[in-house]
Amino acid sequence: MESKKKTDMSVAIAGVTFRNPVMTASGTFGSGMEYADFVDLNRLGAVVTKGVSNVPWEGNPTPRVTEVPGGMLNAIGLQNPGVDVFIERDLRFLEQFSTKVIVNVCGHTVEEYLDVVERLADEKRVDMLEINVSCPNVKQGAIAFGTRADALFDITQKVKKAARQPIIMKLTPNVTSIAEMAKAAEAGGADAISLINTITGMKIDVEKQKFVLANKTGGMSGPAIHPIAVRMVYEAYHAVKIPIIGMGGISSWQDAAELMLAGATAVAVGAMNFHDPYLTEKVADGLEDYASRHGLDSISQLTGAVQ
Amino acid sequence: MSSEKAKRTLTVTACEALAAGVYSLTLQYREGEAPKEVRPGQFVGVYSKDSARILPRPISICGWDQKKRELRLVFRVVGQGTEEFSKCQLGESLDVLGILGNGYDLAALSGRKVLLLGGGIGAPPLLELARQIHAENEKAGSGSITAVLGYRTDDLFLEKEFASYGDVVITTDDGTAGFHGNVVGAVRDKSIEADVICACGPMPMLRGVRALALERDIPCYLSLEERMACGVGACLGCVTKTAQVDGHSHVKNARICTEGPVFEAREVLI
Numbered sequence: 001m002e003s004k005k006k007t008d009m010s011v012a013i014a015g016v017t018f019r020n021p022v023m024t025a026s027g028t029f030g031s032g033m034e035y036a037d038f039v040d041l042n043r044l045g046a047v048v049t050k051g052v053s054n055v056p057w058e059g060n061p062t063p064r065v066t067e068v069p070g071g072m073l074n075a076i077g078l079q080n081p082g083v084d085v086f087i088e089r090d091l092r093f094l095e096q097f098s099t100k101v102i103v104n105v106c107g108h109t110v111e112e113y114l115d116v117v118e119r120l121a122d123e124k125r126v127d128m129l130e131i132n133v134s135c136p137n138v139k140q141g142a143i144a145f146g147t148r149a150d151a152l153f154d155i156t157q158k159v160k161k162a163a164r165q166p167i168i169m170k171l172t173p174n175v176t177s178i179a180e181m182a183k184a185a186e187a188g189g190a191d192a193i194s195l196i197n198t199i200t201g202m203k204i205d206v207e208k209q210k211f212v213l214a215n216k217t218g219g220m221s222g223p224a225i226h227p228i229a230v231r232m233v234y235e236a237y238h239a240v241k242i243p244i245i246g247m248g249g250i251s252s253w254q255d256a257a258e259l260m261l262a263g264a265t266a267v268a269v270g271a272m273n274f275h276d277p278y279l280t281e282k283v284a285d286g287l288e289d290y291a292s293r294h295g296l297d298s299i300s301q302l303t304g305a306v307q
Numbered sequence: 308m309s310s311e312k313a314k315r316t317l318t319v320t321a322c323e324a325l326a327a328g329v330y331s332l333t334l335q336y337r338e339g340e341a342p343k344e345v346r347p348g349q350f351v352g353v354y355s356k357d358s359a360r361i362l363p364r365p366i367s368i369c370g371w372d373q374k375k376r377e378l379r380l381v382f383r384v385v386g387q388g389t390e391e392f393s394k395c396q397l398g399e400s401l402d403v404l405g406i407l408g409n410g411y412d413l414a415a416l417s418g419r420k421v422l423l424l425g426g427g428i429g430a431p432p433l434l435e436l437a438r439q440i441h442a443e444n445e446k447a448g449s450g451s452i453t454a455v456l457g458y459r460t461d462d463l464f465l466e467k468e469f470a471s472y473g474d475v476v477i478t479t480d481d482g483t484a485g486f487h488g489n490v491v492g493a494v495r496d497k498s499i500e501a502d503v504i505c506a507c508g509p510m511p512m513l514r515g516v517r518a519l520a521l522e523r524d525i526p527c528y529l530s531l532e533e534r535m536a537c538g539v540g541a542c543l544g545c546v547t548k549t550a551q552v553d554g555h556s557h558v559k560n561a562r563i564c565t566e567g568p569v570f571e572a573r574e575v576l577i
Contacts, residue, residue: 028541030541034539034541035541038312056557057556057558058556059543059558062544062545062546062547063534064534064543064545064546065534065536065542065544066534069360070358070359072361074536079546079556080556081555081558222361223358271361272361274361274536274537274541274542275361275363276314277404277537277539
């Protein structure tokens, strides 16, 4: 009888070892609480939290979400309770799990980012920080730092200096050259980069002749953007040496494997959690089976294997 | 909060048109998969079979039969997803995320003079509410239900079923049946008395109902609707403005899918 090979599913990024490469994309999974009804959080490589700011953020007016073919647009505007409540409630909740925790950090100004980063410095439950310089739905800050290489380099350097945990810069696809942005993050001292955040889109109700979203524009996510993510991960992989967390429309283990083959060390499941709340676990199981079928010693062998 | 959230595959056991563009769909859970409790006012997310339509459609629960494990949904066709559901064949499967939301608090309603105000496709969740309040009232030997149901035209639906649980007043926008006007207009015109109001319908109507409840200084529970994505409280897509700081984000935006969809009228700024 043919015995399948047992693959080492763990991956390492900046000295942090993850049980497997499957994470959650920020903003699609809360802090895990809402999805703990569906999946065993301990089966995930990491929970990547919803963006956390220094004070509570109200977010945008509604409607904030709408479906588009093969995906959705959102303009939530990073509604969150701020870092104090986050530490007291969300981090305490996550203490019962052994899954790694990556906290997504957002701000309007460099000072606001640094404020959050400093307040998380002594939190043992926080394994890494993901710096959100790519949210398209916040007028001031956020994406402004992620669309200019010099601004990205600057904020990366400042956050890196203040951070106790390794930092991941989350990049936006709304740029001319993802390779250039990846290089700027690397030069600024980022330990890793994650991509892609949502792609700015717009939907108009032709009967009402009005924008569907109150914010007019929204970030597009879902399976329709997956090929763009694969291309951008590939380009970034060939531009920098730091590890990449790949995301963008993952709806199956095949999509996850594809991002890894393009150059990702780990992957994150996002909007499709809304379609299938069990998806993260299914992707982890599917990847393990795939790696075993292909006789891999380590899942990391997939990273950038297609040149 | 329901701790029984799950995505299940249900079987269509009935699908019929009730009025132009309004359908009744009955779905059965497999044995062993049915929720143990369904509160009136709760909802489910129904998935399209077309993989290009990724988000579940939030649809309120119009009826729940624990013995038969059957969920009844009454909805209006508003887009491609609901159009697909309206064409379901008997025996077909549909994926459903549920049971979602808080639902009405029966304890605050049974034994009292309850006024149910349903505007158009807002009426269906109030039918299951009427059924459950009626059952409680029968046991207690007190309480009454009056349902005021608003429609665009005389193409009515569900009104006969409401009549099994209490008095029914019909209103139509065009005056072709019942009171010519809207539900709040009918309540005022006919001086309908109540201890408590439960309402579901379009936002302008809910604003009118809220004003009425504040004016009469009686408790009022509104079932709100908003575009949703996850349905489980993670994405923060479907919020409503609240009077007090909300429990989740500590701003003044509560999640309709999780803290709602039923809110006391004074809690929300609509």
